[in-house]
Amino acid sequence: MKEELALLIQLQTMDLKRQKDREILESFPEKMAIAEKPLLDARSELEEARATLKVITQERKEKELALQVIEDKIVKLKLRLTDLKTNKEYHAHLQEIAAARNSKSEIEDQLITAMDEAERLTEEISEKETTLSKDEAEFSEIKKEMQAEMDAVASTVAEIEAEWQATAEKISKNLLSSYQRLFTSNKGLAVVPVNGFTCTGCHFSLPPQLIAEVKRQEKVLTCGYCHRILYAKPVEEAAK
Numbered sequence: 316m317k318e319e320l321a322l323l324i325q326l327q328t329m330d331l332k333r334q335k336d337r338e339i340l341e342s343f344p345e346k347m348a349i350a351e352k353p354l355l356d357a358r359s360e361l362e363e364a365r366a367t368l369k370v371i372t373q374e375r376k377e378k379e380l381a382l383q384v385i386e387d388k389i390v391k392l393k394l395r396l397t398d399l400k401t402n403k404e405y406h407a408h409l410q411e412i413a414a415a416r417n418s419k420s421e422i423e424d425q426l427i428t429a430m431d432e433a434e435r436l437t438e439e440i441s442e443k444e445t446t447l448s449k450d451e452a453e454f455s456e457i458k459k460e461m462q463a464e465m466d467a468v469a470s471t472v473a474e475i476e477a478e479w480q481a482t483a484e485k486i487s488k489n490l491l492s493s494y495q496r497l498f499t500s501n502k503g504l505a506v507v508p509v510n511g512f513t514c515t516g517c518h519f520s521l522p523p524q525l526i527a528e529v530k531r532q533e534k535v536l537t538c539g540y541c542h543r544i545l546y547a548k549p550v551e552e553a554a555k
C-alpha cells in the first residue's frame with residue numbers, strides 16, 4: 316500500500332502540472348490577441364487616414380472644376396459688357412461680375428484648405444506606414460517567441476501524459492478511479508498528508524486512531540470530512 320500511495324502522490328503531482336500547463340495553453344490566444352491589439356489599432360488608423368485623404372482628393376478635384384467653371388463665367392460676363400446698352404444694365408452686369416469674383420475667391424480658399432489638408436494627411440500616412448512596418452516586425456518576433464513557448468509547453472504536456480500512463484498502470488483500477496474522482500471533485504487535491512491530527516485537505520481534526528492507522532500505511536484511508544486519501548509525511552518523501 317505504501318508503494319501505491321507513493322505512486323498516487325506522483326500521479327497527483329503530474330496532474331497538477333498538467334492542469335497548470337493546460338491553463339497556460341488556454342491563455343495563449345488571449346495573450347496573443349493582447350499583443351496584437353496595438354497593431355490592429357494602428358492598421359485601422361492608417362486605413363482611416365487613407366480613406367479621409369481619398370475624400371479630400373475628390374473634394375479638391377470638384378473645387379478645381381468649380382473654379383474652372385466660375386473663371387469661364389467671368390470671362391464671358393466681361394465679354395458681354397460691351398454689348399450693353401443702358402447704364403442700368405451695365406451696373407447690374409458689373410454686380411454679377413463682382414458676385415462671380417466673390418464665389419471664385421471662396422472656392423480658391425476652399426481649394427487651399429483642401430490642398431493643405433491633403434498635404435498634412437499624406438505626411439501623416441507616411442509616418443504611420445513607417446511606424447506600422449516597425450510594429451509589424453516587432454510583433455512577428457513576439458509571435459515567434461510565444462509560439463516557441465507554446466510548443467515547449469505542449470511538448471511537456473505530451474511527456475507528462477506518457478509518464479502519467481506508465482504510472483497509472485501500476486495502480487489498481489479501483490484506487491485509480493477513486494483517485495481520479497477525488498481529483499476532479501476537489502479541484503486538484505485528492506491525496507493529502509496529515510499534519511499532526513489534522514487533515515491538510517480540509518483542516519479538520521481527525522481521530523487519533525485514524526492517524527495511527529494512516530502512519531502504519533497498511534491500507535488506503537480517507538478523511539471522514541473531505542474524503543481525500545490520507546498519508547503520513549514520509550510517504551511524500553518516498554514519492555520524490
Ligand SMILES: [Zn+2]
Binds near residue numbers: 515516518538539541
Ligand atoms: Zn479532510
